[in-house]
Amino acid sequence: MRDDRLVRIHSAEFRAMSERVLRATELTSHLNVLPFEDEAGKAELFAAILGRPLPDRVTIHPPFYTDHGLRLELAERVFVNQNCTFLDYAGIRLGERVMVGPKATFITVGHPVDPEERRGWLSGGPIDVAENVWIGAGATILPGVTIGRDAVIAAGAVVADDVPPASLVTGVKAAVRRQW
DSSP, X not given: OOTTXXXXXXXXXXXXXXXXXXXXXXXXXXXXXXXXXXXXXXXXXXXXXXTSOOOTTOEEOSSEEESOOTTEEEOTTOEEOTTEXXXXXXOEEXXXXXXXXXXXXXXXXXXXXXXXXXXXXXXEOOEEEOTTOEEOTTOEEOTTOEEOTTOEEOXXXXXXXXXOTTOEEOOOOOOOOOOX
């Protein structure tokens, strides 16, 4: 799925996605109840969730949540703190040395705004996080966002637009953008 493409709900692609969501949820539920020191058990479950072993020197502290897992790409030396969510159907890439604070959320899929379309379609776009980015606790990264190298996303920030390299992004402010 790309940000300029829609997926019809109840299509074959949607059914396959739904089946994967159930499997990923089953796997993460097992992961999230393992004893913290069970490194072998965590490694086995992460390999099943991601479709491959974790890269060298990647650290993920459970609880960990994903709706797909197979489209989550983690480079070496990535650190993900506990209670993070990766809704990765449209793809998420975290570059080397990315650090993610607790309760951060990455969302690649959504629904169209138009009420006639929102129950029938999914929309979305991949998230690309460059090297050496820090993402603060409780930050939310929305579909289609690219975050440049060395950027810092402050705790609680909602990121809906691309972030230039070596910049600090802060804040969240809800505002009426349009009406129908």
